[in-house]
Amino acid sequence: MKATLDPARPGSEGAEPTSRAEASSEPRAEASPASAAPSGGTPPRPTARRKSRSGGEWFGKTYTLICVAVLIVTIFSIVYFVASKGLSTFFVNGVSLKEFLFGTKWAPDGEPQSFGALPFITGSFVTSILAACISAPLAFCAAIFMTELMPKFGKRVMQPVIELLAGIPSVVYGFVGLTVIVPFFRAIFPGQGLGLAAGAVVLSIMILPTITTIATDAMSNLPRGLKEGSYALGATRWQTISRSILPAVIPSMLTGVVLGIARAFGEALAVQMVIGNAPHIPSSLFESASTLTSVITLSMGNTIMGQVQNNVLWSLALVLLVMTFVFVAIVRVLERRSLR
């Protein structure tokens, strides 16, 4: 390396002292970097610097960091406040956790009081899992349709349709559920039409965009060779889809399904409007039931802060919160697995 140094060059050792000397004899004023401007017909050099030297850098860093801090403070206060309220049911009011989680009788104003939340927990799980069961195959079909069968039409029509479905407010879903699905079920099945089934159907449409989007992304990211290899072996489209594409997108589909369930689990008003709101575990899908969100929605306004009837609602909210963390954790695990 040393030997390759250019002999014609004065060498770095020689060059620097000159430039250092230049600098010391002609100190560069900090505020005007213009001192060494080459002369000649050059445009006028900016003379005054209007801004402070930091040029807002300090401001920018501080400002953006504050914004991030707001996010962090928010999430911690949500967890703290909901948890402290929700836990006081057990620590202050002395309700047993076992009764809360596994008790089937909900009578906060009864004599004796009873705070079994199992009907709501069951209701939430049944509706959201059922919704995912309806939605996942539909989403898979829609995704195949958009990526394999008619990509152009899919992009032009299906995609916007899916996005629109995602944008429709949940009260509108609830309203339609109440005016279309519930009467429909009432006409066909025994009962009032209100119940788990109605809730699940409404939810399945609501979470369809979530699962479809993820499935579509996964399919369009598949390596080309996968499909082509299958077709090259003489496989039909269905064989290619069922043997090559489906296994490859299953991990992403699962992620989508979990995200869908998470959304369904936390959805409040649309479900509350069509589920009937009876606080017991129903024996049929077409019988009135309740979910965690629906009972919170209905009862929160009718209880007084600090009383056990109110605190227990916060405990239900805490269950929702904990489930959110569980869902996020599952999604993370699934994502990590599909990366491998």
Next chain:
Amino acid sequence: MAIAAPSSAIGASTRPGGSAALAAEQLSIFYGEKEAVKKVDLSFARGSVTALIGPSGCGKSTFLRSLNRMNDTIAGASAKGSIWLDGEDINAPGTDVVSLRQRIGMVWQKPNPFYKSIYENVAFGPRYHGVRNKRELDEIVESCLRRTALWDETKDRLNQSALALSGGQQQRLCIARALSVQPEILLMDEPASALDPVSTSKIEELISELKQEYCIVIVTHNMGQAARVSDKTAFFYMGNLIEHNETNVIFTNPEKKQTDDYISGRFG
């Protein structure tokens, strides 16, 4: 062009006393653990054009980008050694990188005008640095566009988007933009490689003119271009500076066999 340029290049290179405007001393650049540039000593004189040549991945672009600390923006990149500018080690921690970059202009391989009007592309820098007077700004814009031979082509549509210009025009606009804040040094990273032959020769003419006032460092893959526009040429290979000399010496009588092999197209 091909005939005129080398003669002028030789003329300029014989100019005495071209004191070093910028000098790298034992400069090494790392991407994580990988040493992309290895202890390079290289200085650039005022009023001259230095071409950095070498096969792809030899570290020449990395070296160029370290001269105005642009590599700072790449996560994991770090530089050891010194870069001397007016007796200041601009590679030292605590250097005011922001005002440093104002003194060292840069032109990229792909023309990258701002998503703004032609006028705004040139006026943006000076205005940011404190020129508020509209007439003064107009003057700067006109003078920079004239120097890049863009004025006649664009003077009637200064308020149009710069992205409506052709690739060659965009690149000259980017040079005008670099000139607008009065740098002392111009770094050019394959400035003509994305352009057609006509635009390329315009850029080369421009470089030959600009070197009167600026110290220009240009990375190029094009041997002919290096021969046409530069006074000195530095050959990089695998992160090492293999040879640095007058351009005509490098191209006619290189010292190292590797240089000879590369110049004559035997590898790379």
Next chain:
Amino acid sequence: MRMSNKTADRVATAVFYFFAFLIILILAGLIGFILYRGLSHISFGFLTSPPQTFKVGGGIGPQLFNSLFLLVLTMIITVPLGIGAGIYMAEYARPGRFTDFIRLVVEVLSSFPSIVVGLFGLLVFVNYFGLKFSLLAGALALTVFNLPLMVRITEQGIRGVPREQKEAGLALGLTRWKTIVKIMLPVALPTILTGTILAAGRVFGEAAALLFTAGMSSPRLDFTDWNPFSPVSPLNPLRPAETLAVHIWKINSEGIAPDAAQIAAGASAVLILTVLLFNLGSRWLGRFLYRKLTASR
């Protein structure tokens, strides 16, 4: 064997087509149904007059105004915060534990059920800060609900800016912050704006987070009183405000006016039309800005 393969393929293809068109049909039916039921009820009077509790002929004027005003308030709070945090994630965050942690925070925050966000708002904004049931409390709750989305939109937008744009700004001697604000943000604007409008649509239709923050009632508003401190002024951010979405929910669950069903249908139609407008508007604006920004070659 071959024949059955082909048959299976045909059947499967038919099934895929069937379900795809079923989805389109569902949406078309959904929107068609709401518009069919609701449009006939929409009139100038319906959009401007206050609701009636027992009588026929109530409108949704205050609710519509509340929804729009709340949206504006929410966006005023959310946009600067979301853009700031988004910029941090895209430009300032270094790979490492802290950044991973913020990413997790954003993910979890966006997964919280909106009813939980509403309860948090009830506890902190309504009770603890003493804002009572008010527009401001509602706007803050909606901010919590909307912020993670805004952060993602901004981060995506900024990351989409070509690297050379950023370097060009830095090379002119701009600080990082000025490069972000003056060079990168304008380039990212179409993406950010499109996303923001879509997010606005979501905020406009949100109800669960508002039940216990903005409240389920609206005072008699005097639309001639524009003093924001007056309790009957529509602009007063400290008054309770029932929004359109909350109103729909309330009528459906406890409406006793004889024409409650029609009002719900009309209000739903208005809500859907607004969301459609946001959706189409964001598409159109995004395309328009993109074309304007890049100019056509």
